[in-house]
Amino acid sequence: MEDNIINVTVVDREGIEHPLLAPTDMAMNMMEVCKSYDLPVEGTCGGMALCASCHMYILSDHTLSEASEDEENMLDQAFFVKSNSRLGCQIKISEEIDGLRVQLAPVGAE
Numbered sequence: 001m002e003d004n005i006i007n008v009t010v011v012d013r014e015g016i017e018h019p020l021l022a023p024t025d026m027a028m029n030m031m032e033v034c035k036s037y038d039l040p041v042e043g044t045c046g047g048m049a050l051c052a053s054c055h056m057y058i059l060s061d062h063t064l065s066e067a068s069e070d071e072e073n074m075l076d077q078a079f080f081v082k083s084n085s086r087l088g089c090q091i092k093i094s095e096e097i098d099g100l101r102v103q104l105a106p107v108g109a110e
Contacts, residue, residue, distance in 0.1 A: 006098035010034055011059070013104050022093045030056065030102065031088035041104065047089035052078035054088035059101040064091060080106050 004025040010018045022033045031054035034041040042053030049070040055078050058064065064086065067075070071090045075081050085105065091097065 006093065006095060006100075008033065008093075008097065008100045008102070010037075010039055010056075011101070011103040012039060013106060024093050024095055026093075028093045029089050030054070030091040030093070030100075033093060034088060034104075039104070040107075041088060043089060045089075049074050049087055049090055052087065053107075055080075055105040056086060056088045056091075056102040057082055057105060058084045058086055059103055060099060062097050062100050064097070078105075 004023055005021050006024055008020050008022050008030070010020060012018060018037065018039060020033060020037055022028065029047060031041055031043045031047055035043055044053045045051040049068065052074050067086065068090065071087050074087060075085050
C-alpha cells in the first residue's frame with residue numbers, strides 16, 4: 001500500500017464491484033471518492049448530511065464513527081434503509097477504513 005492511499009471497494013447498483021484507491025491526506029469522504037470515479041452517487045447537498053443521495057450499505061466489518069444526529073435524521077427519511085446504512089458523505093477516508101466494502105443503495109422509491 002502506498003503512503004496516504006487506502007483500498008476501498010464499492011459495489012454499484014448493478015452488483016458490479018469497483019476496487020478503488022482513496023487518498024487519506026485530502027480530507028475526502030466516500031461520496032467524494034465515488035464521484036471522483038464517476039460512480040452514480042449524487043451528493044446533491046455537497047456532503048452536509050442534508051440529503052440521502054449518497055446512501056450506502058456497509059458490507060465489511062469495519063467499525064465506523066457513530067452516525068451524527070443529522071445523519072440519523074436523514075436516514076430516517078431515506079428509502080431502503082437497513083441496519084448497515086450510512087451516508088457516504090459522513091464516512092471519512094482514513095487509514096482505519098482500509099479495505100472497506102460498501103454497496104450503493106437503490107435510489108428513490110423504486
